[in-house]
Amino acid sequence: MKEIYDLGQISEEIIKKLGSAGAQKSSCGVTCREKHEFNYTSGDFSLFRTLFSTSLSISAIKDQKHGAASVNRLDEDAINTAVADCIAAAEASEADPAWDIAPLTENAEFINGTLEPDVELLFERTRELVDTIGKKFPKIVIEELIASYSVSHSVYANSNGVRYDSREGYYSISVDFSAHDGDKASSFFYSFALTPTLDKPFIELSSIEQDLADIEKQIDTRPVEGKYVGTVILAPGCLGELLGSALENFASDPRILDKTSIWIDKLGKQVASPLLTVSLSVKDDRLAVTDDYTSEGFRSESFNVIENGILKHFLLSLYVANKTGLDRAPNDGGACIIEGGDKTLDEIISGIDRGLIVGRFSGGQPAANGEFSGVAKNSFIIENGKITGAASETMISGNLADLLMNVNSISKETVCDGTSILPYIAFDGVTVSGK
Amino acid sequence: MLEEFIYEAGDLFPTGSDAELRVQRSRNRAVNIVQGNLVGNGRSDASGTCARVRRGGVCGFSSIADVSKEAARAVLASAVDNADFMDSRLSRGKGAYPVVKGAVLNESWEVSDPEQKYYVDFLRALDSYIIGKYPDLASRGLFARSECIEKVIATSFGTKAHTTFQRSYIYVQMSAMTPAGITVDNLAILGGWNEFDRNFVKPEDFYEKIDNLYKEVRLKSEGVYAEAGTKTCILGGDLSGMLAHEAVGHTVEADLVIGGSVAAGKIGQRVASDLVSMVDYANVTPFGMSPLPLYVDDEGVRCTDAELIRDGILVGYMHNRDSAERFGVTPCGNARAFAYSDEPLIRMRNTAVLPGKSKLEDMIASVDDGYYLCSTNNGQADTTGEFMFGITMGYEIKHGKIGKAILDTTISGVAFDMLKTVDMVSDTVTWSSSGYCGKKQQMPVSLGGPALRCKVNIGGR
Numbered sequence: 001m002k003e004i005y006d007l008g009q010i011s012e013e014i015i016k017k018l019g020s021a022g023a024q025k026s027s028c029g030v031t032c033r034e035k036h037e038f039n040y041t042s043g044d045f046s047l048f049r050t051l052f053s054t055s056l057s058i059s060a061i062k063d064q065k066h067g068a069a070s071v072n073r074l075d076e077d078a079i080n081t082a083v084a085d086c087i088a089a090a091e092a093s094e095a096d097p098a099w100d101i102a103p104l105t106e107n108a109e110f111i112n113g114t115l116e117p118d119v120e121l122l123f124e125r126t127r128e129l130v131d132t133i134g135k136k137f138p139k140i141v142i143e144e145l146i147a148s149y150s151v152s153h154s155v156y157a158n159s160n161g162v163r164y165d166s167r168e169g170y171y172s173i174s175v176d177f178s179a180h181d182g183d184k185a186s187s188f189f190y191s192f193a194l195t196p197t198l199d200k201p202f203i204e205l206s207s208i209e210q211d212l213a214d215i216e217k218q219i220d221t222r223p224v225e226g227k228y229v230g231t232v233i234l235a236p237g238c239l240g241e242l243l244g245s246a247l248e249n250f251a252s253d254p255r256i257l258d259k260t261s262i263w264i265d266k267l268g269k270q271v272a273s274p275l276l277t278v279s280l281s282v283k284d285d286r287l288a289v290t291d292d293y294t295s296e297g298f299r300s301e302s303f304n305v306i307e308n309g310i311l312k313h314f315l316l317s318l319y320v321a322n323k324t325g326l327d328r329a330p331n332d333g334g335a336c337i338i339e340g341g342d343k344t345l346d347e348i349i350s351g352i353d354r355g356l357i358v359g360r361f362s363g364g365q366p367a368a369n370g371e372f373s374g375v376a377k378n379s380f381i382i383e384n385g386k387i388t389g390a391a392s393e394t395m396i397s398g399n400l401a402d403l404l405m406n407v408n409s410i411s412k413e414t415v416c417d418g419t420s421i422l423p424y425i426a427f428d429g430v431t432v433s434g435k
Numbered sequence: 436m437l438e439e440f441i442y443e444a445g446d447l448f449p450t451g452s453d454a455e456l457r458v459q460r461s462r463n464r465a466v467n468i469v470q471g472n473l474v475g476n477g478r479s480d481a482s483g484t485c486a487r488v489r490r491g492g493v494c495g496f497s498s499i500a501d502v503s504k505e506a507a508r509a510v511l512a513s514a515v516d517n518a519d520f521m522d523s524r525l526s527r528g529k530g531a532y533p534v535v536k537g538a539v540l541n542e543s544w545e546v547s548d549p550e551q552k553y554y555v556d557f558l559r560a561l562d563s564y565i566i567g568k569y570p571d572l573a574s575r576g577l578f579a580r581s582e583c584i585e586k587v588i589a590t591s592f593g594t595k596a597h598t599t600f601q602r603s604y605i606y607v608q609m610s611a612m613t614p615a616g617i618t619v620d621n622l623a624i625l626g627g628w629n630e631f632d633r634n635f636v637k638p639e640d641f642y643e644k645i646d647n648l649y650k651e652v653r654l655k656s657e658g659v660y661a662e663a664g665t666k667t668c669i670l671g672g673d674l675s676g677m678l679a680h681e682a683v684g685h686t687v688e689a690d691l692v693i694g695g696s697v698a699a700g701k702i703g704q705r706v707a708s709d710l711v712s713m714v715d716y717a718n719v720t721p722f723g724m725s726p727l728p729l730y731v732d733d734e735g736v737r738c739t740d741a742e743l744i745r746d747g748i749l750v751g752y753m754h755n756r757d758s759a760e761r762f763g764v765t766p767c768g769n770a771r772a773f774a775y776s777d778e779p780l781i782r783m784r785n786t787a788v789l790p791g792k793s794k795l796e797d798m799i800a801s802v803d804d805g806y807y808l809c810s811t812n813n814g815q816a817d818t819t820g821e822f823m824f825g826i827t828m829g830y831e832i833k834h835g836k837i838g839k840a841i842l843d844t845t846i847s848g849v850a851f852d853m854l855k856t857v858d859m860v861s862d863t864v865t866w867s868s869s870g871y872c873g874k875k876q877q878m879p880v881s882l883g884g885p886a887l888r889c890k891v892n893i894g895g896r
Contacts, residue, residue, distance in 0.1 A: 042693040048517040049496040051776045068477035072500045085478045092552035093476050143694035180695045187817045258470040258574035260618045362815045364825015364845050368618040373845040373894035375823045395894045433663045
């Protein structure tokens with residue numbers, strides 16, 4: 001990546017400018033990024049896109065009043081405007097002793113992934129994936145495919161002397177697709193993978209091949225008969241989304257700050273099945289991504305948000321931690337990891353009398369108390385221990401808090417898309433409503 | 436304001452290629468108060484230049500975070516290189532797009548940009564009103580934001596257009612406890628097109644809407660679970676707008692049609708009852724200015740209305756220049772890009788179900804056992820037309836009268852099946868314009884509609 005700016009020098013100057021403008025505490029993050037992206041839409045390659053971008057985010061605390069500003073240019077005029085905006089925002093605010101910045105511990109430089117792209121190979125890997133899908137999965141229609149490489153150089157600095165310098169580069173592939181046979185069609189699905197190298201064909205990454213195979217089996221569907229309470233297996237992608245909703249509803253800043261979380265008094269207590277440990281990891285050899293420092297300037301650390309069913313942490317910013325007296329989250333969210341269990345997916349299915357495997361959940365934002373309902377998309381019907389067809393027009397509902405307590409089993413198989421590692425998990429007590 | 440120097444950049448456009456050049460500035464202001472704490476307080480400003488060049492049927496695109504003649508020259512050269520890269524490897528051998536008339540227009544203006552203190556003070560005034568009048572709330576939150584997008588667009592076919600897009604909102608959220616100790620919440624969205632200091636002049640102008648929100652959340656705290664199953668429902672304007680956008684609109688975006696959506700091959704076929712008509716409006720509707728008026732798209736095509744359903748018959752799709760060429764129609768300006776670094780995609784603008792002749796009160800009175808569904812917090816739909824909307828405010832209808840409020844639930848159905856069950860359409864359209872549509876890029880859109888009486892699946896507990 002060609003860099004025309006000295007990010008280290010810019011960040012030092014900004015901290016000085018903020019100090020001169022009256023900020024007692026300040027921080028800034030400055031980034032240069034380059035992205036190369038191939039798009040395949042409407043049945044053909046459509047676009048090759050190259051982006052050169054910069055960004056600057058600054059934050060100031062003046063007389064314990066907080067303000068923030070961001071711009072995407074790094075010339076002197078843009079920086080001066082951002083500094084003035086940031087200070088004006090702080091001055092318009094109200095003093096709150098909870099605002100603070102990270103202390104100096106140990107400054108560091110980080111390099112992750114691949115810093116120089118092989119654009120030619122990226123194009124060939126993309127064309128190879130399109131060809132492979134056409135040959136192996138003839139009923140699949142690609143609605144949109146995006147293959148990209150993104151490289152960035154970031155510097156974080158604050159007025160306590162914290163300095164981090166980070167360079168990272170990754171390839172990613174995302175595919176939106178559906179299966180068709182004459183007038184009949186499956187629901188759409190999407191697969192994603194992030195990888196530091198192009199060593200392997202894209203079809204071998206994440207669950208892309210399995211997803212394509214599953215969707216081809218979902219052209220012919222039938223509604224579930226009636227309404228029942230049964231066992232629902234959430235596929236890894238779907239599990240990640242619902243788990244994310246649960247953590248957002250019960251453990252995130254707003255719900256802890258306004259005390260409406262139903263987990264508000266559950267730290268150190270059982271909030272999930274003892275089978276369940278949810279780790280938010282910042283580094284793992286199986287993952288493509290590494291999270292070295294937080295957006296607030298702390299070194300990132302892995303932690304278990306739920307450990308053997310016990311709630312160990314809320315996901316709090318420094319501000320809300322100071323406001324509530326609770327601990328700050330050791331990272332910004334990290335990569336979600338749930339290790340595989342002791343049964344294969346087939347063994348889990350064989351133990352279910354009546355239920356579903358849900359590939360995608362299309363539902364409203366769960367309520368504050370965790371109540372959820374939505375359509376089970378890309379789903380298979382389980383009857384008497386066997387998959388008996390694909391489901392349509394079938395809704396599932398329940399409560400996220402109850403769901404976490406009702407883990408039936410966790411599959412040995414896991415899916416790693418480069419940003420998370422998740423198994424299939426079977427949950428009991430889910431209401432399934434068909435026609 | 437942005438300078439219009441790219442209008443003079445015609446000699447930079449590569450000979451024999453379709454090319455677009457755009458400079459853009461996007462400004463956002465935001466303030467967030469949660470439970471009396473000012474947790475968000477910031478301003479952002481992003482500007483840059485981009486170019487797209489089409490050669491041999493494939494496109495190259497490039498963008499840079501700079502606004503200057505040098506930046507214009509650089510992104511055009513990079514876009515040409517990218518188009519050549521693709522053309523050399525794919526050799527599609529396609530010619531230029533059919534000629535469209537360039538749009539020469541100026542719909543820009545110097546927007547006011549109030550200081551951050553204006554936002555903070557206005558939110559504080561509303562927060563003080565809420566906590567003073569309604570101390571029994573479990574929680575409250577207010578979020579103010581202003582979004583301004585200014586663009587200058589020049590194309591190889593003569594477009595020279597300068598536009599300003601400006602909207603601003605305050606979101607008010609309230610939570611209350613049910614007798615069982617469960618938290619329920621609801622949201623009111625204030626504001627619309629225009630600058631923040633024009634939409635929000637006096638806090639007291641909004642007290643009535645805040646009072647209504649409080650009444651709703653109190654009713655909801657005494658609410659009941661909806662009974663699951665297929666029910667006769669009155670979908671309020673928010674819901675029919677969501678239906679127009681999510682369940683129908685996306686399936687008639689031509690790129691998704693080509694990808695095999697349920698609307699493929701259905702032009703001229705009945706997809707809804709004859710009471711249903713639907714249009715994606717550009718800048719003026721039969722009932723006033725579009726909530727988010729658009730005059731030119733990011734391919735440089737002048738925006739005109741796209742008629743989608745007329746009296747229940749599917750009559751059109753939404754296009755960019757590429758799909759319009761494939762389908763042999765004239766594009767209506769649906770190719771939109773969000774950030775300066777984004778390429779234009781087929782997107783909706785102001786999508787609405789057209790009003791009918793029924794009165795809402797008559798529609799409610801006609802339902803013996805069903806629901807009146809008023810508010811939604813999100814919606815998703817499949818290319819098969821199967822949709823799901825989250826319901827955040829609704830009421831039972833028993834024997835033609837509004838009954839108890841219901842707790843959050845979900846409705847679902849298959850759009851072209853459900854629309855055939857529509858047998859009453861109200862005479863008043865309501866719009867919502869604060870949201871974004873997600874499709875690779877986010878995009879500001881508005882959606883609207885009248886109340887519809889129909890049959891729909893509702894999720895219970």
